[in-house]
Amino acid sequence: MNEEKLKITYGALDALDSSPHFSGLWKYVVNDEKRIEINLYIRDKTLKYTVEARSELRANQVPLLSSRTDIGQTIVIANKITKDAKDQLVLNKIAYIEGNGNIYLPNDDMYIWLDSNKPAPTSGKISSRAFTKTGLKVVFHFLLNEAFLRMSYRQIAEEVGTSLGNVTNILKALKSLGYLSAHPEGGYQLKQKNQLLDKWIDAYEHELKPSIEIGRFRYKNENDYLNWKRTPLESQKSYWGGEPGGHLQTGLLKPTELTVYTTENRDNLKEHYSWELDAEGYIRVYRKFWNYDRQKSTIAPAILLYADLLNSGTEKNAEAANRIFDDVLRQHFQ
16 A cells, blocks of 8 residues: 555545534545545445545546546545646546545535635645656656666666766655665665656646647648558657557547657658648647657657646546556556
């Protein structure tokens, strides 16, 4: 059981218990699948939920939750839930408890909605080297393959393409945040991988992704848009991300926006693929930022597809993201 998730759950339930506006009892159990379950005893009712514990929940993460088949029996418990995320949870009738004791229970027999408590105190914003632009690039490699963590600091720097000092600071930050532990064979291994993945996805969208955008394009011949899969992306140089990558990975989605990661420059892109620059174009191109490719492919790594689709904030993309997590990522992030 993830101790951090238990800590989050305990903290929120304790805050709820201390609230003068709420009267009820609770207990938690851990079921055979190592998930947290809680029973809330309110008046003469017993409400049973499986807990989805998060450090922080943002609006772009809600569609993935709403696509779950067991969402009616799930309650989100998080230290912090942004206002937009709360609005989305209420819209989708997803129960939640926040770290300050705010609660929303859209039960058929009992409707509870308390959102008047002040934000819970925090230890301050995480201004960690692990979540800067450089840090996000390095951490992405660790998420792709933990074998990087068993290399020497100098080897990591060479493989990832950054300085030795950056690697030292990033590993120190990850250790201080509780995301690393010693590996029996030397080096490190990741801890709290799901939480680290969530933080990486959120920080990637706001910190790294805007800085690597090359530009927006469209096909010179609009008929080529309908046949985008025939675009001969050059292997090991250009990769489908977002919706097109999600479609190729899962068979779901009909892409309306084409995301591409590449090492090619604008002139090459225009020449090789018959694209033209367009400030409102439906092809969004980003600079490739990873140096680890396990096989020849024109599909971006599954973690990046998952991040792009979740961060889009749409339900259809969340469904594809959920499929990618179940089919590819879950075995690595248990």
